[in-house]
Amino acid sequence: MIQALGLTKVYGRVRALNGVSFEARPGRVTGFLGLNGSGKTTTLRMLLGLTRPTAGQALINRRRFRDLSHPTREVGAVLEQGICHPGQSGRAHLVSQAIMVGASRSRVDVLLDHVDLTHAADQRTGQYSLGMRQRLAVATALLCDPPVLVLDEPANGLDPEGVAWMRGLLREHARLGGTVLLSSHLLAELAHLIDDVVVIVKGQVTCEAPLASLYGATASRLRIRSRDQRRLRQVLESAGGRVTRNGDALEVVGLTSEHVGEIAFHARVPLHELTVDPPNLEEIFLDLAGSR
Numbered sequence: 281m282i283q284a285l286g287l288t289k290v291y292g293r294v295r296a297l298n299g300v301s302f303e304a305r306p307g308r309v310t311g312f313l314g315l316n317g318s319g320k321t322t323t324l325r326m327l328l329g330l331t332r333p334t335a336g337q338a339l340i341n342r343r344r345f346r347d348l349s350h351p352t353r354e355v356g357a358v359l360e361q362g363i364c365h366p367g368q369s370g371r372a373h374l375v376s377q378a379i380m381v382g383a384s385r386s387r388v389d390v391l392l393d394h395v396d397l398t399h400a401a402d403q404r405t406g407q408y409s410l411g412m413r414q415r416l417a418v419a420t421a422l423l424c425d426p427p428v429l430v431l432d433e434p435a436n437g438l439d440p441e442g443v444a445w446m447r448g449l450l451r452e453h454a455r456l457g458g459t460v461l462l463s464s465h466l467l468a469e470l471a472h473l474i475d476d477v478v479v480i481v482k483g484q485v486t487c488e489a490p491l492a493s494l495y496g497a498t499a500s501r502l503r504i505r506s507r508d509q510r511r512l513r514q515v516l517e518s519a520g521g522r523v524t525r526n527g528d529a530l531e532v533v534g535l536t537s538e539h540v541g542e543i544a545f546h547a548r549v550p551l552h553e554l555t556v557d558p559p560n561l562e563e564i565f566l567d568l569a570g571s572r
């Protein structure tokens with residue numbers, strides 16, 4: 281469980297965070313979304329005891345990071361990939377990290393396998409691709425099998441296969457009861473990964489909700505073609521639809537497809553096309569982030 285309680289951070293004249301509060305719960309993957317400079321990294325760093333809040337508290341399992349008796353057993357973090365010596369092999373890196381955090385040596389091989397790096401374990405990390413370094417960073421975070429995971433832009437630089445792998449790993453972690461909080465500046469990228477969304481805009485949380493509820497709150501757009509567009513537009517508008525023209529089609533918001541079908545039937549206007557465009561996640565996010 282992660283809790284941000286009124287987190288505020290002031291750097292000189294910059295108020296980077298202004299009373300940020302939200303929760304990330306066990307068994308769920310929470311996306312922490314915001315445009316560049318909105319305060320995501322500052323918040324994550326506070327959760328991990330790396331930045332001191334001016335006011336408020338950042339709690340992992342109801343304690344501040346510095347009060348955790350075994351921090352690496354409670355929370356694993358991937359803040360930036362590639363904090364490893366380029367001359368060291370992936371395996372050597374993990375072994376030295378395991379010694380530092382008191383994890384067993386056997387855990388290293390299990391994790392190399394888990395992140396699919398066994399084949400490159402003895403290669404120098406300086407020769408690793410961005411995706412391989414990201415996998416190594418995830419393995420490092422998992423050394424003590426912590427229930428809470430915090431990841432800053434984990435999909436950055438990953439190819440589609442890497443993104444799919446990361447998605448599977450994080451979903452599985454949540455399925456087993458873990459808490460996952462990850463930041464991103466792209467909502468669409470997280471569509472099949474996250475359960476809950478927290479949106480931060482200029483240091484303030486503007487939305488905290490299950491992802492599914494965002495789809496529900498935004499009306500679908502219908503695309504309709506007919507032989508008699510003029511008549512159709514008239515009847516749809518008088519039924520309360522907001523109609524705009526797009527090429528040879530009409531776009532309608534505010535009516536369901538069933539409703540449109542019945543209206544067209546009663547008006548005796550044959551339809552050539554009636555399709556539903558689900559809300560576009562990126563548009564929803566940009567609306568929430570106040571950039572449109």
Ligand SMILES: Nc1ncnc2c1ncn2[C@@H]1O[C@H](COP(=O)(O)OP(=O)(O)OP(=O)(O)O)[C@@H](O)[C@H]1O
Nearest residue numbers: 291294296314315316317318319320321322323465
């Ligand atoms: N050490 C610092 N000193 C001064 N200002 C800072 C410092 N760290 C962050 N800031 C400012 O705080 C604000 C939030 O920055 P932060 O890095 O948390 O945003 P972010 O959402 O993670 O952005 P990005 O997606 O670009 O990484 C920005 O205006 C940034 O310039």
